[in-house]
Amino acid sequence: KADLWRMILLWEYGGLYVDIDAIPTGITPQMILPHDDAFFITDFDNTTSFHFIAASPRHPIIFLTLQHAISNLISNARDTLGINPVRFTGPVALRTGALMFIRLTDKKGVLPHDIILPPGEYSGPRGRKIRILESTGPHAASWVEREAMGPGRKEKLYKAQSMTHFTNANKNKTGISCIGAMLKHIDESYY
Numbered sequence: 001k002a003d004l005w006r007m008i009l010l011w012e013y014g015g016l017y018v019d020i021d022a023i024p025t026g027i028t029p030q031m032i033l034p035h036d037d038a039f040f041i042t043d044f045d046n047t048t049s050f051h052f053i054a055a056s057p058r059h060p061i062i063f064l065t066l067q068h069a070i071s072n073l074i075s076n077a078r079d080t081l082g083i084n085p086v087r088f089t090g091p092v093a094l095r096t097g098a099l100m101f102i103r104l105t106d107k108k109g110v111l112p113h114d115i116i117l118p119p120g121e122y123s124g125p126r127g128r129k130i131r132i133l134e135s136t137g138p139h140a141a142s143w144v145e146r147e148a149m150g151p152g153r154k155e156k157l158y159k160a161q162s163m164t165h166f167t168n169a170n171k172n173k174t175g176i177s178c179i180g181a182m183l184k185h186i187d188e189s190y191y
Contacts, residue, residue: 003050003089003090003093004066004069004070006061006091007065007066007069008066010053010062011057011058011059011063012057012058013057014055014056014057014058014059015054015055016053016054017052017053017054018051018052018083019042019051020147020149021028021147021148021149021153021154022051022144022146023148024052024143024144025145026044026143026144027052027143027144031133032054033062033131035129036054036131037056037128037129037130037131038043038053038054038055038056038059038062038128038129038130038131039053039131039133040052040053040054040098040131041110041132041134041135041143041144042132042133043135044117047091047092047095047117048091048095048098049091049135049144050090050094051144051146052143053094059128060101060104060124060125060126060128061101061124061128061130062097062136063096063097064098064100065094065096065097065098066097067097068093068096068097068100069089069093073088073089073190076148080083083104083129093119096158098130099117100121101122101124101128102117102123102124104125107122118132119132119133
């Protein structure tokens with residue numbers, strides 16, 4: 001749910017998203033250039049980071065990511081307990097959205113389906129652009145400090161807000177999918 005919420009807000013309003021436990025220690029306002037329509041850093045596995053995203057309102061990469069994530073959820077609606085957020089609605093959905101964005105203007109068809117986009121600038125439809133900044137190698141910790149809260153603090157914040165991290169979501173399985181549980185509580189006369 002948080003993945004979709006993040007992308008919906010970025011689609012509607014644009015802006016900067018940074019995970020609750022991350023601090024952009026090396027990214028300055030001067031690094032995001034006036035012509036940067038969307039700005040990403042690479043993650044530890046050299047894919048577009050999902051913990052730091054900057055995008056202008058209604059950017060196609062955000063729309064395509066949402067489209068892919070929602071398609072994943074609809075395709076797997078019968079078994080939402082087995083959904084891996086990283087793959088279905090998170091970082092992999094963002095990578096797919098980025099590839100779809102570039103393919104919309106890629107006339108040569110040179111991008112294979114499993115490519116990991118290297119850092120650089122990319123153009124998409126209607127002159128929209130994305131820029132990906134390398135954060136691996138010598139810059140790995142200099143752009144955004146991950147786990148900046150220290151051990152246990154994030155879990156305390158989650159608990160205080162009655163939230164569950166996705167890695168703990170399946171620990172109390174009920175055998176009912178998320179949509180099944182919601183529908184179970186809706187009175188049939190309501191709809």
